[in-house]
Amino acid sequence: MAHALFSSNKYGKTASTSDGKTASISYDKTACEVDEGSSSSDEDEFSTQQTHHENGDPPIITGIYEEAPTEERKKKRVGGPTIGKAVVQMIKKNEGNRIPVFVLPEMGAFCGTNASCVANEFGVQIRRICPTEGFAHSWNSVDSTVKEAIMQAIRDKFHITDEDIAEDSELIEVVSDEKAYKIYKDWKYAMRKHYVQMKEEGLDAFAHPYPGVTNAGWRYLIDNIFDDEKFEKRRIADAKNRKQLT
Numbered sequence: 001m002a003h004a005l006f007s008s009n010k011y012g013k014t015a016s017t018s019d020g021k022t023a024s025i026s027y028d029k030t031a032c033e034v035d036e037g038s039s040s041s042d043e044d045e046f047s048t049q050q051t052h053h054e055n056g057d058p059p060i061i062t063g064i065y066e067e068a069p070t071e072e073r074k075k076k077r078v079g080g081p082t083i084g085k086a087v088v089q090m091i092k093k094n095e096g097n098r099i100p101v102f103v104l105p106e107m108g109a110f111c112g113t114n115a116s117c118v119a120n121e122f123g124v125q126i127r128r129i130c131p132t133e134g135f136a137h138s139w140n141s142v143d144s145t146v147k148e149a150i151m152q153a154i155r156d157k158f159h160i161t162d163e164d165i166a167e168d169s170e171l172i173e174v175v176s177d178e179k180a181y182k183i184y185k186d187w188k189y190a191m192r193k194h195y196v197q198m199k200e201e202g203l204d205a206f207a208h209p210y211p212g213v214t215n216a217g218w219r220y221l222i223d224n225i226f227d228d229e230k231f232e233k234r235r236i237a238d239a240k241n242r243k244q245l246t
Contacts, residue, residue, distance in 0.1 A: 087099070105171055
């Protein structure tokens with residue numbers, strides 16, 4: 001996987017939106033995404049808008065919580081037809097423009113109040129597009145055409161820029177690839193955990209696929225990934241390496 005060195009740079013740029021409008025933008029380090037947890041659902045509490053500082057500084061693009069999620073709403077957050085609807089609503093509230101997200105070199109991560117939202121979208125698109133029949137052991141082994149389809153789906157909804165307001169920079173490519181690598185790994189781990197749990201409970205694992213995975217895809221995962229001796233050896237080695245780092 002590619003890596004890059006990040007250096008400190010100045011703040012404050014003028015961004016161009018898809019409709020030709022411009023907005024002065026200031027960056028807030030505290031709004032950068034630093035939590036590397038797995039992404040599993042849409043952030044449907046956010047809406048995108050422009051606000052101003054109290055002292056009259058230029059507008060910043062931010063997001064607000066519209067409503068605290070209730071237990072009933074949490075239970076409704078499942079896969080299927082509801083996937084992606086929250087992002088579509090955010091785009092509508094942003095006058096049809098893509099949702100703004102920034103990548104800062106000194107942070108090496110997605111930044112802004114929509115950072116977690118774009119991370120969630122990576123999870124949605126990876127699970128939607130990556131095949132489970134013929135599942136790749138890691139993100140690095142995923143076919144390049146599949147990766148490009150995922151990135152295009154992200155770009156269709158999010159306006160990801162670096163400090164120079166560029167959308168096709170190496171920095172964005174590296175940050176996106178690292179985020180996708182982590183999410184893909186977490187997805188694989190969650191599916192295997194589900195498989196092990198079914199076996200421990202004495203259930204037929206083949207009859208209880210992981211949510212969102214087809215029966216054929218689930219059978220492939222069991223036969224070629226979870227029960228593969230090479231995979232098990234790799235998993236044990238990775239576990240030992242993680243212990244050495246702690």
